[in-house]
Amino acid sequence: MKTLLRTLLTALSVAMLLMLAACGGSSSGSGSSGGSSTSLNIAFLPKAINNPYFDTAANGARQAATELKGQFKQVGPTESSAAAQVPFINTLTEQHVSAIVVSANDPNALAPALKRAMQQGIKVVSYDSDVAPDARQIFVNQANSEDIGRIEVQILGKLINYSGDIAILSAASTATNQNTWIGYMKDELAKPQYKNMHLVKIAYGNDDDQQSFQQTLGLLQAYPDLKGIISPTTVGLAAAARAIESVGKGGKVMLTGLGTPNLMRKYVKDGTCPEFALWNPADLGYLAYYAAAALVEGKITGKPGESFNAGKLGTRTIGPNNVVLLGPPTVFNKDNIDQFNF
Structure with missing residues (x-):
């Protein structure tokens, strides 16, 4: 009798485990086809x-x-x-x-x-x-890469009246998105309305705040007549704004690029970077x-x-x-x- 009872209990335990496993598998796959x-x-x-x-x-x-x-x-x-x-x-x-x-x-x-x-x-x-x-x-x-590249040039063109030397402060020299955008910037600059704007240098700050700050100072020193900078990187744009203000050129060397509102709010309001672009x-x-x-x-x-x-x-x-x-x-x-x- 005891042997029969043990056998029945064992069978019941196995059945319960199988039922739990089946329930677990069903729950795991619910609401999707092959994932959860x-x-x-x-x-x-x-x-x-x-x-x-x-x-x-x-x-x-x-x-x-x-x-x-x-x-x-x-x-x-x-x-x-x-x-x-x-x-x-x-x-x-x-x-x-x-x-x-x-x-x-x-x-x-x-x-x-x-x-x-x-x-x-x-x-x-x-x-x-x-x-x-x-x-x-x-x-x-x-966003569309062409739209991103072109809009930055369009903004800077308006800010400097489509005339003067400009530079680009990028992230890493190998960054896919940066290089694609810069390609469209160059293409936009080739249009007749930009004939008096000249791209003199592309600098790289490697998306590092201090490197970007120093690279901006280097641009300002190497090109004293620089009219504007485009920085298609959120780190670079904020660092460039700080660098421009640190040498008293806020509102004199115009800045635009890609940034976040919270980092750039001050510089938009004081005229260092009147306009910039981004997505959320x-x-x-x-x-x-x-x-x-x-x-x-x-x-x-x-x-x-x-x-x-x-x-x-x-x-x-x-x-x-x-x-x-x-x-x-x-x-x-x-x-x-x-x-x-x-």
Whole structure:
């Protein structure tokens, strides 16, 4: 009798375990086709950490993770270099996260490590600054690259009456997005209305505040007749504004580029940088997380023409070259800057 009872209890225990396992599997896959909250382990790798721009993007990604009941983490180097990013990619691959979302300091240097991650089933999304196309499934672009490059020249042209020597203060010399934008800046400068504007130098501050500050001082010293500077980097723009003011040239050497309202508010109001452009980096991080989640859950593969839900940003469609576009840049000036807080 005791033997029979033990047998029945054992059978009942096994049955209960099987039922629990079945329930767990059903819960794990609920609400998606091949993915769920438990499988959304998405890591962001910016060009560098402790950068206000990428911190804001991370906040947007966290919001998306909360909405999708997924996991989010951000890791990265303290300096903007591709060599410093590679070990983080390798570690994330070893951890077998479900997706890596990366902003590249160099499009090709990161490619081998990202390809190894993809070979192990990890989804790869680039955002902000693209990698080689065969090393990712999707690039979430903040805005049309041509629009970004041209609008910065257009703003500076108005500020200096389309006449005088100008310089560009970029981030890293290998940064994909910076070089693409600069290419369109040069193309815009070739138009007849800019015939009296002359690009004398492209300097690189490597997205480092002190390097960018010193590079700006170097430009001001080397070109005493400089009329304007374009800095298509949020770190560079704020550092350039400080440098210009430190030598008493605020409002004399005009400044524009890409910046965040909270960093640039003072300089907009005092005339050092009357206008600049950007998009909402929080929305960029938010959209990148949703794109990565859609890949992980098998809702999209990254092919042009596919669409996915991006929460508060609505339905997004993948365009040519596997690019998802956030939207047009916004121009900030004294009339609207207090409407924004990032």
